[in-house]
Amino acid sequence: NRAAYPAFGDITNRLTSFQMTHADGNITTFLQVDSVYSESTGKGEATVFILKDKHYPVTVRLHYLPVKGSDIIEMWATVTNNGKKDVTIRRIDSGFLPIRRGDAWVTHLHGAWTAERQMVKIP
Template identity: 40%
Template sequence: MTIINKRNLFFLISVWLLSTLLPAQNVTISTPHTQLLLSAPNGGTPKQLYYGSRTSDADIRSICETARGRNAYPVYGMGYPCETTLSVRHADGNLTLQMAVAGVKETRLTEENATLTVIELKDKVYPFFVNICYKAWQDADVIETWTEIRHEEKKPVQLQQFASAYLPVRRGNVWLAHLSGAWANEGQLCQEALQPGMKVIKNTDGVRNSQSAHAEVMF
């Protein structure tokens, strides 16, 4: 019969529990009057926790501790029921993606008066990588976002669907504003309530994208 000291047993249990927890990293992206908060645990899923007016450090801690958040860049293939941002066909024909946080980098761009934050994602199985980039301009209250996609698979990978960004919007009295028009009637402001479902604003003019629909929207 083996006898285990209670103190040693508690130590073993504690070590096991700690080893299963992902080290959380909360990312704060700020302009003079706005703030974007994200959760980016190493090996986990990046989530958007808050976007709105700039708030206090105490409120940031409270949000990070209590908010469940929404996937910051949902991908196709592992049971995500809503619209996804990225869908690919791997070199072996598989359609599945499992993107996890591999790191977070922040760079101060002094000459541009901006801060660049990059959340690096890597697929859990394939050598497939996505960088979610956020550029916070300190003189314009603008957060610019885009994605960088690359892979190191042995054969070509087909991008079937890819979005520059994903912005979850809380349900409520949300209005969408955008510009549209026709020849000699360009730049007409359209405002409408944001309803459940999908709103598509499309322009096929190539480099001449100001005559019909503009690609910019405001909520």
């Protein structure tokens, strides 16, 4: 069992893709799948997973859009704060790939300073 989008505070995940400070100062977020739906975009059919926090009025939508004619999947996340007070997002990744090392090779462009356009291929 691997989280599709691990949030900071869940002790079962070493790696995290999302971290926020809630209005009361708590930095723990527990996201659970609430629902799943498909939506048409100009590029094709996207699958959207709606994750809700167990204790706070926060919703995270994970979007997955396969690019036609390729082996590329576009991924992005949107966060909605349904509370009345402000929250602070400390980290938000566009996606997370919960695969075991060695099961696949991943090619990506990372965002490290001065190396934004360097392609990296890792097992």
